[in-house]
Amino acid sequence: MPAKRIIPCLDVKEGRTVKGVNFEGLVDVGDAVELGARYALEGADELVYLDISASREGRNTFTRLVERIADRINIPFTVGGGIATIDDAARLLDAGADKITVNSAAVANPQLVSDIAARYGSQFVVVAVDAKQIDGVWRITTHGGSKLTERELFEWVVEVESSGAGEIMFTSMDHDGTRSGYPCDTFARMADTLGIPVIASGGAGCVADIAQVLSVGKADAALAASIFHYGEISISQLKRQLSEQGIDVRL
Amino acid sequence: MIAIIDYKMGNIRSVENALRRLGAEWTLTDDADVIRKADRVILPGVGYAGEAMENLRSRQLPEVIRGLRRPVLGICVGMQIMCRHSDEGDVDCLDIFDAKVHRFPDSDEYKVPHMGWSRISNLESKLFKGMKGGEYVYFVHSYYAGLCPDTIATSRNGIMFSAALKYENFYGTQFHPEKSGDAGESIIRNFLEL
Numbered sequence: 001m002p003a004k005r006i007i008p009c010l011d012v013k014e015g016r017t018v019k020g021v022n023f024e025g026l027v028d029v030g031d032a033v034e035l036g037a038r039y040a041l042e043g044a045d046e047l048v049y050l051d052i053s054a055s056r057e058g059r060n061t062f063t064r065l066v067e068r069i070a071d072r073i074n075i076p077f078t079v080g081g082g083i084a085t086i087d088d089a090a091r092l093l094d095a096g097a098d099k100i101t102v103n104s105a106a107v108a109n110p111q112l113v114s115d116i117a118a119r120y121g122s123q124f125v126v127v128a129v130d131a132k133q134i135d136g137v138w139r140i141t142t143h144g145g146s147k148l149t150e151r152e153l154f155e156w157v158v159e160v161e162s163s164g165a166g167e168i169m170f171t172s173m174d175h176d177g178t179r180s181g182y183p184c185d186t187f188a189r190m191a192d193t194l195g196i197p198v199i200a201s202g203g204a205g206c207v208a209d210i211a212q213v214l215s216v217g218k219a220d221a222a223l224a225a226s227i228f229h230y231g232e233i234s235i236s237q238l239k240r241q242l243s244e245q246g247i248d249v250r251l
Numbered sequence: 252m253i254a255i256i257d258y259k260m261g262n263i264r265s266v267e268n269a270l271r272r273l274g275a276e277w278t279l280t281d282d283a284d285v286i287r288k289a290d291r292v293i294l295p296g297v298g299y300a301g302e303a304m305e306n307l308r309s310r311q312l313p314e315v316i317r318g319l320r321r322p323v324l325g326i327c328v329g330m331q332i333m334c335r336h337s338d339e340g341d342v343d344c345l346d347i348f349d350a351k352v353h354r355f356p357d358s359d360e361y362k363v364p365h366m367g368w369s370r371i372s373n374l375e376s377k378l379f380k381g382m383k384g385g386e387y388v389y390f391v392h393s394y395y396a397g398l399c400p401d402t403i404a405t406s407r408n409g410i411m412f413s414a415a416l417k418y419e420n421f422y423g424t425q426f427h428p429e430k431s432g433d434a435g436e437s438i439i440r441n442f443l444e445l
Contacts, residue, residue, distance in 0.1 A: 001408070002367030003387060040432065045368055071268050076389060076430050096264045098430065121261075121298060123364060123391045166366070195362060220367070250368045250387040 003250045004214045004242070005045035005221035006235055007199065008228045010035060012081075013052050015061035033068045039228070040075050042235040045250055047073065048101070048223060051081030063095050070096025078126055084109075089116045093124065101169060103128040104142035107149060107156075110163060117164025126199070127165040129157060132173040138186065145173040153186075154193060161194050168194060169223060171202035179205030179226075187217030199223050207233065207241045214247050253277040253443070254289035256316075258306040260328065261297025269429035269439055283315045290321055291443060296328030300352065300394065301340015303332050313345055322445045323421045330416060330423030331394060339394050348416040348423060350396040361409035364393040369406045371414045371426070376403040378415065378422055380441045388414070388424075388431040388438075395425065 011018040016030040029035055036047045049069065051062040059082065066079055079092050080101030089100050106113050106127055117125050130145050131138045131153040138153035157168050170190060172183050182203045191198050197220035200213040210222045227233060239249045253270065255263055257279045270277050277293075278285060286292055294316065296303050307313050316323065316333075325333045332344045337352035344352070355363045368387040371379075388406075395412035398405065404415035406425070416423045422442065428435035 001361055002365065002369045002390065005367055070264060071271065074269065074272065074430065074436055075432050093262060094264075096262070096268065098265070123297075123366060166364070195357075197362060197366060220362075 066095035114163040122166035169199040176202030181209040184217035191218035294329035300337035325423035365408035388426040
């Protein structure tokens with residue numbers, strides 16, 4: 001099995017990172033390329049850039065940003081945010097992205113996943129899945145958790161895997177932002193159900209949470225934002241501590 | 252000049268970017284004369300081996316590649332089609348490396364595709380100058396070349412496979428050096444300095 005991956009997530013608005021720690025020697029933390037390069041230097045295994053711009057200009061700015069990221073960064077990176085058509089995916093692939101992530105658009109149009117996978121390969125398609133528990137049943141939400149759908153989590157991830165998704169990035173909306181840890185039983189069940197890698201997102205408050213989801217939760221990777229952006233722990237420190245706990249990470 | 256063979260197999264932009272970061276100059280081409288005259292030739296490839304061979308054949312490139320005497324580097328599917336045969340599309344390949352390419356058997360013990368950072372070991376080539384073995388590099392593949400006399404690096408996804416191959420002036424890496432951080436960068440630099 002490959003090493004467990006640690007993936008910082010950078011939110012980008014109108015071409016600038018929204019939050020980021022003031023690294024020593026880093027003049028502009030709003031520069032998404034510089035921040036990503038810094039994370040790569042610290043040992044990030046991949047980077048995820050999410051475009052949260054609402055405007056068309058913002059999207060065009062993001063595409064140019066992806067080109068600059070590809071020029072500079074020598075590890076894989078995934079981009080997402082508002083990808084609704086195969087043309088959106090093609091534009092970002094041409095700009096140099098290694099993978100794209102689709103979320104709400106895949107729920108609205110499941111064919112999108114198979115279309116992108118058929119044209120560019122499964123390795124290019126990460127399906128982001130947001131869900132919350134309602135009366136003991138995990139149900140899919142879209143639009144950042146604001147819209148509840150009728151879809152059940154495990155049926156949905158099996159469906160997108162068979163459509164050609166290369167990875168699943170799962171966020172529990174019950175845990176996201178709470179910094180209270182991940183629902184590890186649910187992650188473990190998902191890992192047992194699927195043959196493709198699962199990326200755990202949303203909920204990390206401390207190193208122990210990440211260690212738990214990578215071991216008990218059987219996740220292949222952990223995605224985090226605030227724990228890194230606010231400089232509470234560096235990626236190199238995190239990976240050293242995970243390694244001390246017997247988790248295989250790339251040091 | 253470095254020639255990157257342009258045969259419409261996936262995104263070569265990351266290979267170009269890696270060369271740019273190293274200050275190298277390259278040309279993207281499917282012109283046999285340009286490829287024959289190049290100091291270094293890179294055969295990239297993301298996608299389906301059957302289609303990759305088809306695209307090389309339709310450009311009359313298999314013989315051109317086999318006849319090269321300067322260092323050649325195949326990456327990922329580029330490496331696989333330098334082997335004897337691939338099960339992906341059941342296709343006869345360039346027959347440079349003495350290995351056959353098979354799909355990883357399905358297993359509960361490991362995942363297919365093998366995707367992510369894995370260690371490479373048993374390094375036996377100047378391609379890995381300055382490396383001790385145990386370095387992590389980035390893989391994305393469902394098919395693999397088995398171990399053979401041409402193996403110059405191994406890795407493991409359930410079973411052990413060839414992470415890199417060499418025959419005379421021909422080199423191939425199953426992993427993506429252009430996406431493998433500093434380790435990958437030094438492998439590309441070593442290739443340019445062979």
